[in-house]
Amino acid sequence: MDYTPHGREDIRQMFESLKISSVKDLYSNIPEKIRIRSYGIAEGISEPELRGVLEKFAGMNSSVKNLKSYIGGGAYEHFIPAVIDDICSKPEFYTAYTPYQAEASQGILQSIYEYQSMICELTGTDVSNASLYDGATAAAEAVLISIDKYDEGTVAISSAVNPMYRKVIETYLKSSHCNIEIVEHTEGITDVSRIERQISGKLISFISQSPNFFGCVEDVKALSDYVHDKKALSIVIANPLSLGILEAPGRNGADIVVGEGQPLGIPLCFGGPYLGFMGVKKELMRRLPGRIIGRTLDKDGKKGFVMTLQAREQHIRREKATSNICSNQALMALRAAVYMVYMGKEGMKEVGALNICNSHYLAEGVEKTGKAVLKFKKPFFNEFVIEFKKDAEEVFKIFEKENILPGAQVKEAGRNSILCCVTETKNKNDMDEYIEIVRKL
Amino acid sequence: MSIPGDLKYTVSHEWIRVKDNIGTVGITDYAQDKLGDIVFIELPKAGVELEANSDVAVIESVKTAADVYTPLSGKIVKVNSLLDKDPSFINSDPYNKGWIFEIQIKDMSELEKLMDSSVYQNKISED
Amino acid sequence: MKNNTSLIFEKSVKGRKAFSLPGPVAKGKKPADYIPAGFLRSSLEFPEISELDIVRHYTNLASKNFSVDGNFYPLGSCTMKYNPKINERICAYEGFKDVHPLFPCKKVQGYMSLLKEMEKLLCMITGMDEFCLHPSAGAHGELLGLMLIRAFHDKQGNRRKKIIVPDSSHGTNPSSAAMAGYRIASIKSDRDGQIDLNELRNALDDEVAALMMTNPNTLGLFEDKILEIAGMVHEKGALLYYDGANLNPLLGLCRPGDMGFDVVHLNLHKTFSTPHGGGGPGSGPVGVKKKLEPFLPVPVIRREGDILTFDFNCPDSIGMIKAFWGNTGVILKAFAYITALGDEGLKKTGETSVLNANYLRKKLEEHYNIPFNKACMHEFVISVKDLASKGVHAIDIAKALIDRGIHPPTVYFPLIVEESIMVEPTETESKSTLDSFIDEMVQIRKEAEQDPGSLKNAPVNMSVKRLDEFKAARFPDVRYKAGKNNI
Numbered sequence A: 001m002d003y004t005p006h007g008r009e010d011i012r013q014m015f016e017s018l019k020i021s022s023v024k025d026l027y028s029n030i031p032e033k034i035r036i037r038s039y040g041i042a043e044g045i046s047e048p049e050l051r052g053v054l055e056k057f058a059g060m061n062s063s064v065k066n067l068k069s070y071i072g073g074g075a076y077e078h079f080i081p082a083v084i085d086d087i088c089s090k091p092e093f094y095t096a097y098t099p100y101q102a103e104a105s106q107g108i109l110q111s112i113y114e115y116q117s118m119i120c121e122l123t124g125t126d127v128s129n130a131s132l133y134d135g136a137t138a139a140a141e142a143v144l145i146s147i148d149k150y151d152e153g154t155v156a157i158s159s160a161v162n163p164m165y166r167k168v169i170e171t172y173l174k175s176s177h178c179n180i181e182i183v184e185h186t187e188g189i190t191d192v193s194r195i196e197r198q199i200s201g202k203l204i205s206f207i208s209q210s211p212n213f214f215g216c217v218e219d220v221k222a223l224s225d226y227v228h229d230k231k232a233l234s235i236v237i238a239n240p241l242s243l244g245i246l247e248a249p250g251r252n253g254a255d256i257v258v259g260e261g262q263p264l265g266i267p268l269c270f271g272g273p274y275l276g277f278m279g280v281k282k283e284l285m286r287r288l289p290g291r292i293i294g295r296t297l298d299k300d301g302k303k304g305f306v307m308t309l310q311a312r313e314q315h316i317r318r319e320k321a322t323s324n325i326c327s328n329q330a331l332m333a334l335r336a337a338v339y340m341v342y343m344g345k346e347g348m349k350e351v352g353a354l355n356i357c358n359s360h361y362l363a364e365g366v367e368k369t370g371k372a373v374l375k376f377k378k379p380f381f382n383e384f385v386i387e388f389k390k391d392a393e394e395v396f397k398i399f400e401k402e403n404i405l406p407g408a409q410v411k412e413a414g415r416n417s418i419l420c421c422v423t424e425t426k427n428k429n430d431m432d433e434y435i436e437i438v439r440k441l
Numbered sequence B: 001m002s003i004p005g006d007l008k009y010t011v012s013h014e015w016i017r018v019k020d021n022i023g024t025v026g027i028t029d030y031a032q033d034k035l036g037d038i039v040f041i042e043l044p045k046a047g048v049e050l051e052a053n054s055d056v057a058v059i060e061s062v063k064t065a066a067d068v069y070t071p072l073s074g075k076i077v078k079v080n081s082l083l084d085k086d087p088s089f090i091n092s093d094p095y096n097k098g099w100i101f102e103i104q105i106k107d108m109s110e111l112e113k114l115m116d117s118s119v120y121q122n123k124i125s126e127d
Numbered sequence C: 001m002k003n004n005t006s007l008i009f010e011k012s013v014k015g016r017k018a019f020s021l022p023g024p025v026a027k028g029k030k031p032a033d034y035i036p037a038g039f040l041r042s043s044l045e046f047p048e049i050s051e052l053d054i055v056r057h058y059t060n061l062a063s064k065n066f067s068v069d070g071n072f073y074p075l076g077s078c079t080m081k082y083n084p085k086i087n088e089r090i091c092a093y094e095g096f097k098d099v100h101p102l103f104p105c106k107k108v109q110g111y112m113s114l115l116k117e118m119e120k121l122l123c124m125i126t127g128m129d130e131f132c133l134h135p136s137a138g139a140h141g142e143l144l145g146l147m148l149i150r151a152f153h154d155k156q157g158n159r160r161k162k163i164i165v166p167d168s169s170h171g172t173n174p175s176s177a178a179m180a181g182y183r184i185a186s187i188k189s190d191r192d193g194q195i196d197l198n199e200l201r202n203a204l205d206d207e208v209a210a211l212m213m214t215n216p217n218t219l220g221l222f223e224d225k226i227l228e229i230a231g232m233v234h235e236k237g238a239l240l241y242y243d244g245a246n247l248n249p250l251l252g253l254c255r256p257g258d259m260g261f262d263v264v265h266l267n268l269h270k271t272f273s274t275p276h277g278g279g280g281p282g283s284g285p286v287g288v289k290k291k292l293e294p295f296l297p298v299p300v301i302r303r304e305g306d307i308l309t310f311d312f313n314c315p316d317s318i319g320m321i322k323a324f325w326g327n328t329g330v331i332l333k334a335f336a337y338i339t340a341l342g343d344e345g346l347k348k349t350g351e352t353s354v355l356n357a358n359y360l361r362k363k364l365e366e367h368y369n370i371p372f373n374k375a376c377m378h379e380f381v382i383s384v385k386d387l388a389s390k391g392v393h394a395i396d397i398a399k400a401l402i403d404r405g406i407h408p409p410t411v412y413f414p415l416i417v418e419e420s421i422m423v424e425p426t427e428t429e430s431k432s433t434l435d436s437f438i439d440e441m442v443q444i445r446k447e448a449e450q451d452p453g454s455l456k457n458a459p460v461n462m463s464v465k466r467l468d469e470f471k472a473a474r475f476p477d478v479r480y481k482a483g484k485n486n487i
C-alpha cells in the first residue's frame, strides 16, 4: 500500500501540463549509473496485515503490565492520566511542525510558553527552553554552556551521576579543550571536601544529580555554595517528579537545572521519545540552547506568542549558534505540560510524597528480613540500592519465577546489589509479596 | 546614509574615532540600517587585549546577529554600558550615543589600513 | 469565551483539582519522617484546575493551530506528508508502549529484532553498510556523523580541522560541525544552484575532514555532478557526508551509498512519515560505510546464541550520544511505514513527490519568478524579490496564505535566494489540493500588484494578527509569574 492519492486521470492531466509521458522524464539529469531497479526489500502489505506483523513483534516483549517491574535507572513507570493521551493525540498538535508561522501556531506556542513557565517554577530557575532531546543530552548541553562561558578548564562530575549521562557528556566533550574529572561519591552521596581534594585546574562546572543515580538526595545547597566559591557553574540533574516535594535546585543555588522529563506523563516506550528539560538563571539566558517561546502583542495590542531570542539558534547563527538543535521534543513537552497542569499544586506534592512513602515501606520491609541491607544510609526519593547476602544472579532467578523484576542490576552499585525503584504504581500487596520473597531467600 | 568625514572605516562596517592613542569604535549608519531594530548587544569586557580584526561584540536584531570586530590591535579600556539597558542607541545615534567600546591603540600604523569616508562610501554603494 | 487567550495559570482557582491518586501504603507516614526538613520544598505555584477545564483549555489551543490533518502544509525542506493513523495505533500497543528500556534483553526480543530489522531496511534503502538508530533528530544525526568522521581521521593519526559546507546548506550543518570541533569553510554555489567544482577544488586541502551536502540540494535540484564530487573529495582523503533531509524524492530511484557518500543521516520524521509533533520528536538514524563501523556509538545490537543483545564493549566506539538507544517510539512508526509500503510503495512515493512538485512549479512559473527553473525534485524555490518595489516581501505572501487556510511554505531559506519561498507539496497531496493552492497563489500575486496594502495586513482571520517580534526579543517575557504583569 501507499499514501499517494492520484487516480489515472489526475496523472494524465499532470503529465499533460508538464508535457511528459513518464515521471522518468523529470530525472534526465540523474546519472544512469546510480539508478536502481529496486531495493530488494519485501513487497508492501495492507493495513490489516501490517497490524498482524507488528502485533507479533509487540507480543515478543514483556511490558510493565504483565511483569512487575522495580526498575528505574533513568526511566520510570508512573501513572499516566488519560487526559494526556487524549489531548496529545489531537492532530492539531501532533501533525503540526515547529511554530515558524506564529499566527497559525498559537496553540503550540502558548502550550510551550506554559510548559516553560512550569519548568521554571518547578526547578527554581528564570528561563527554560522549549525542550531538548533527553535528560542526558540536556546535561551535555549544560556543560557546553559552561565551556561557552569560560572557554577552558575542568568539568567535574560526581560519580553518583547516572553512568549513561556521564558517558554522553564525555562523548560531547571529546573535541573540547576541557578535561573531565570524576569525583567519587562517599556512601552514596557527593562529598564537597572530595571535590576540593580531587580537582586540579580551574573548575568551570560541577555536575551533580539529585536524587542521584543511587536514589539519594544530595545537599545541592552545600555543593552549589562550594562551586560558586570557585566561580564555576553548578549544574544539577533533577528528577522533575521529585520536585513536587523536594526543594527546587535553583533555589538552592543551581545555575542550570536539567533532567529527564519522562516521569511527567511520558510512556516508557523502550527508551524514547523522552524529554530533555533545561532551566537556567537569567544571566545565562542568551547562552541557552534550543528554541524559546515568548509572549508579545499583536498589531491590535492583543496578547500572543512567538519564537524568540532566535539569534542564538543555528538557522541564524550557523556555526556560532549556542547549539545545533533544530527539531526538539515538543510533543513530549506538551505531555509534560498537561501532566503538570493535571497534577497541579497539590497533586505534584502528593505524588512525590507517595513515591517517598512507598519506597521507604519496601526498603524498611526488606531490611527487616535480615536477608539484605540498604547499601547507602542516606535520605532517598524513589530509588535505593539493596545489597543481598545472597548472590544477586540467584536472587533475580527467584524473583523471575514470580514474574517480578526486583530492580536494575548496576555494576556501579557494587557486588550483589541492585537498584530498586518504587513509585506510586506499586500497592501494599505488591510490596508485601516482594518482602516475602526476600524473607525466604 | 550618514558617513562622517572625520572617522576611519572597516570593510566589516565599524567606524573608529581616534584621539591621542585612544580609539572609539561603533558600527556605521549603513550597518545599523541593514541589521534593523537592535534588541541586544553582548559587550566586550574592559581590560582584554586583542589583535586587529578579532570579534569583540555581538549585536542581535530580531532576525540576525552580527559580530563586531576591532579595527585595530590594542586593549579595551571602556565599554558603553548604556547599551546594556538600551541598545537602540546604535540605531538612533550610531556615531555618538551608540559607540560600543574604547580601545587603547597598540600600533598607530594599523590606522593606515582603514578606509576614509569617501572610500567607504564607494564600497557600500557597490554592495 | 471563544478566542480566550488566558493562560492556564490565570484560570487557576484555589482548591480545585483534577488528579486522583491511591492513598499511601503505610498509614500515618509522611515524607518528613524520612527526609530532612531542609530538603523538602517550601512552595510550588502550580495551577489548580478541574479536569474538564483542562480539556477545554487544550481543545481551545488546538483550534488555533494549523496542522497536516487540517491544512495543506507545503513547508519546504520539512516533508510534511500525511502521518498514517495506523502507525499511531501501533505505537500504543502495550507490548511497545509499556516496555522499560532496562528490561533484560531476553524479555524484549520483539523490540530487539524490530530494531535490527530496521537497521537492515535503512541500509538497503540508502546503500550503506551499517546503521545506528540512536540519534533523536536530524541535527543529532549530523553531530554523530561528524563525531564518527573525526574518530575515523583520528584513528588514522590524521586530525583534520575543516568541514566544507555549501552556502545553500541548512544551518544545522555548520552548527553541528562546530559542535564536533571543526572549523567551517563555506563554498559558493554555481550558476545552476549546484556545488561549484572550482570552488570545491580550491577549498579541498589536506585539512578538510569532510564535505557535507544534501542531494537534492536545498533548491530542490539534483546535484548531477555528484560522482565527480565524490571522486574529488575521496582523492583528498576526505569523507562525504549526506544530509538526508531531502531523501524523499530519491525513494526507489537511487541511493546515497551508490553516489559515494560515506556517512548518511535520515530524518524519519520527514521521509518516513512520522509526525512532527509541533516541533518534535523526530529520529535521525545514521548510516555508514564499513570503514566507519568500529566507531559507532554503543550499545550495538548483536546476535548472541539465539537471542539479540546489546553490546557495550566496542573499543573504538565514540561512546554514547543519548541515554538508552533512540527514539524507539518514532522508529517504530517509520518501520511500520516502510513495511506497509514495501519496494513498490516507496518508489511510487518518491515519484509522486517529484511529480507534485514539478506540477506546482510548472503552474506557478508564469506568475512567479523561479530563479533555478528546471525539472526539480521534491521541492522548488520561488523568489519574490521582484515584488519588493511594491513593498511586498516573502513574509507577506506567507501571511496571506495563512488567511486562506494554507500553511505557508518555508520562507527566507535557503539563504542564497533573496526573498525565497520554498515549496514542498509532498506526495500525499491530491491534484485538487495542488490546484487550489495554485489558484490562491495566483490571486495573491494579483493582490500584491494591485493592492499591496492588504497583504501587509494579513493575516486577519486568525486568533491574532501579526505579532511584534521586536518587542518579544527586546523585552523577553518567556515565563509567567504570578502577580507580575510582564506586558
Ligand SMILES: Cc1ncc(COP(=O)(O)O)c(C=O)c1O
Residues within 6 Å of the ligand: A325, A326, A327, C077, C078, C137, C138, C139, C140, C170, C172, C173, C214, C218, C243, C245, C246, C267, C282, C284
Ligand atoms: C536540509 C536540512 N538539514 C537538517 C535539518 C535538521 O533536522 P532536524 O530538525 O531533524 O534536526 C533540516 C530540518 O529542517 C533540514 O531541512
